[in-house]
Amino acid sequence: MPTIKTKTSLTEGVGLLRNYLQILLQEAINKINQDGEISLPSLPTIRIERSRSSEHGDFASPVALGLARVCGRNPRQLAQRLVSCLPPSEKVESAVVAGAGFINFFMTARAFQGEIPEILAQGNRYGCATIGEGRPVQIEFVSANPTGPLHIGHGRGAAYGASVAALLEAIGYAVHREYYVNDAGRQMDILATSVWLRYLELCGEEIPFPSAGYRGDYIWDIAASLRREESNAYRASREEVMGSGTSDNDDQEAHIDALVGTAKALLGKDRYQIVMNRALAMLLNDIRDDLGHFGVHFDHWYHERRLVENSAVDLAVRSLDEAGYVYEQDGARWFRSTAFGDEKDRVLVRENGQTTYFASDVAYHLGKLERGFQKLIDVWGADHHGYVARLKAALQALGKDPSSLAILLVQFVSLFRGKERLPMSTRSGEFITLRQLRKEVGRDAARFFFIMRKHDQHLDFDLELAKSQSADNPVYYIQYAYARICSVLRQLGEKGYLWDRRQGEQNLHRLCEPHELTLLKSLSRYPEVVESAAVEHAPHQVAFFLRELANDFHAYYNAHTFLVEEDSMRNARLALIIATRQVVRNGLDLLGVSAPDTM
RNA sequence: GCGCCCGUAGCUCAAUUGGAUAGAGCAUCGGCCUUCGAAGCCGAGGGUUGCAGGUUCGAGUCCUGCCGGGCGCGCCA
Incomplete structure (x- = not known):
């Protein structure tokens, strides 16, 4: 009969009581296995659970139930046999067979009292483990578009991601926290143009604001700072701006795109870029400051622009192409994600030659793996769930293991003030920001309430309860x-x-x-x-x-x-x-x- | 219509990932302060786990079909 090796011996450090009992059971299983009473090629996983009820002792193991199935024996008899083979221990008061064949462990008071010196000696480190063995893990969270202040939903993602990161660190992973800054797409153009239009209003030009623009008050703040810094140097007349011929009443998206074109033309590349960069810098500073007060910090802020500038996006598209999963249709270049179970194929390069957000994201995640992270975690809002399949498909197409990426979807938050539900509309910029929440209920309550529910559960956040200083x-x-x-x-x-x-x-x-x-x-x-x-x-x-x-x-x-x-x-x-x-x-x-x- | 997530006490949620009699907090009712902080403690009632099948020693958990809710289904991000 094979001798089954145990990972640790009883004489080594105490460690968790659960692990200790696991070893006791291992010894017992080994014994009857060596005696030829049962025949196991390898050691089964020995599960030890905290008993739900004190009648069932302190710990319980269903190991005999699984073992009985494999050996074709009566579970209760097998459990009894295991109990009789347990090595003597001063930590175990008694071990008894109960129910269908559970082994219940009643521990001595001494076993638990022994935990106190451990806690006092380990201090802040108590509870930490080494399961991660220092392996590098990258966790990306928040990653809100830098087009406005963080709102409640981002707050939940921030609190959740930060806690998951802290937990992984506690069990021994080398955790790298990252915020992905979407600063390369169309949204940035709309942001820059929104700021410029508000700036023109401050200069005295009466220009109707496009409904597809960013309307929040913070846009005024950025525009005002631009005006303070640059005076009227970026001014254009109403006639120049409205000359494109599009109207907000027809196609709002086409209208804003036309205004973006106008802004670029009238300002020129350099000045347009200055407006955009100013808006981006101010918003990122605001976000960073907000998260800092929330106790959420990042090791790195990764800019999408960087992927575009160093051709990582082009390279990713080319790699997918070389793997044979890219084709052309209607003037665009598509990724055949349906080959990996996605609902439909996805565009990588648009008809106008611009790469999509998705193409950047493929490049970004490929880069994460190439930077040496073995385990990737993305924390996303649940509204992005449709995106999971295509990203995993891309990794697979590039020869990567899609299971190295865990995407954790965080469900929405509904705000309540007592019984009253607060409306949350992102349109028109009327939403409660994370900063407002923090100022109203405080950081501690906000952080706690956000993680109090499982991430895939909707969260009802009651402001009154969070503020109440009661039981x-x-x-x-x-x-x-x-x-x-x-x-x-x-x-x-x-x-x-x-x-x-x-x-x-x-x-x-x-x-x-x-x-x-x-x-x-x-x-x-x-x-x-x-x-x-x-x-x-x-x-x-x-x-x-x-x-x-x-x-x-x-x-x-x-x-x-x-x-x-x-x-x-x-x-x-x-x-x-x-x-x-x-x-x-x-x-x-x-x-x-x-x-x-x-x- | 298709896809993903969810449905557990009056309300908000847990449930050791398939384990034993499904548990907490609010709310309701009833007790405990001359005492290290009553921002606390103790007790009581409250359930066909949305419905119907199936898988097995065993199902809130897994599979199928319905019902109800949320979110997606762009050459936006």
Whole structure:
């Protein structure tokens, strides 16, 4: 019989209790496998779960159920056999077979008490893992067009992307955060022209503003700065501007395109470029500043222009062509994405010779892989879902593995003020910006609320709830737990005590009240939660965990006094709540939410 | 019409990716402050997981068909 190797041995570091139990089961399976009782060519994956109900112990494994199927044996009998082969352990109180053949583990109090020194020793690093093994991962998020301020939807993408990035970093990936700046397409022309038209209005020209232009107030601000800087040097008359003959009443898109042409002609290439660059710079600064205050930072801002200028886009199109997936039709060049399951083929080069946004995106993603990232993550608004198939198709056509790119779609946000739903229209520039939201509810509540739901769920964001400083508000509930612990420690000093960490760690066996065990068990779950949330790109799991942890702490607080007279007990309890404080802070940190000492 | 996502307590959402008796928070009702912060704690009620089939030891989760909602379906980005 083959000996199945175990990754780690029992004598090595403790690590997660879950992994520890996994090893125990491995030993048991190995034993009966070597005895010839069962015959396994390779080790099955041994799943260990936290029991949902305390009646089922602390951990449970369904491994015998799967194994029984393979071996053609009775699951309960096999489970019983495994239990009898488990190596003895001081961490396991008992292991029993239950239900269809589950193995339930009841742990000793000591097993959980042992987590406290780990937390205190690791501090900010507690919960981190090395699964990523330093592999480079690139995560692209927000990437809003620089044609206006960020709105609520971008806020959700920003909060989500930032938390996923933090989680991946926590489990050992080398994370590179990137914002893709769409500064090369038609939208930029419309932006530049919108600014110029407002500038002309400021100069006193009465020109009707095109409905396809950007109408937001921020356009006035940019125009005003242009006028301050350049005075009337960019002025043209109403007659010159309106001379193209198109009308806003006929075809709004054609009209704006004509105005763009007029702007380019009247200003000349250099001055037109200055207007565009000024608008772009101001908007990007605004976005960068906004995100900075939101606690969201990027390692790199990647400009689409760069792809155009260094011919990466042309190269990508040529590569697709050489792979045999490009053809010409109606004067345009098409990518045969239907060969990879897309609904229809997509244009790469337009009839007018200009490459499409899609062509840039192919080049951009190809470049990401060529820069050495093995794992790519894109966070997109759900309205872009139709885009997934074509981008993956392009990667596949270029000989890349499409599964190296994970596209996470973030659903829309509906804003509520209590029961009242706030209208969100992007047209006419009347939408609530991220900045307004941040100023109204604060960064902490905004960050927390945005990640509280799974990314593929619609999010109802209640401004009143986010602002309320009450138990209804989960952010305050969690922060309050943190502040309460800080407050206890202040009281400690006022009473003339000092926390004796060593004595505390030596008396952890004193922590055996039900409330204490509940809290200890929750604390030990934290590394498991971080790992799961990271692997599944699901920061909401951290939010739910913190809520439960805070609840366990508040319950403990109400049931017992920490600052008791007896030194050994006091120091043990302080060790527990200081460890709790550490875990709350680590969790909040992953979510970009602050941990205040007082509230 | 076609494609993708979603449908779980009155409301907003979880559910260890196929595991045991589907759980939280609001809201409702009832208790707990002379005490380390009541921004807190404890308890109660509330469910045919949209509907109907199927797959298996086992389904909220997987497959099929309906019903209802959201989003896409440009030589825009």
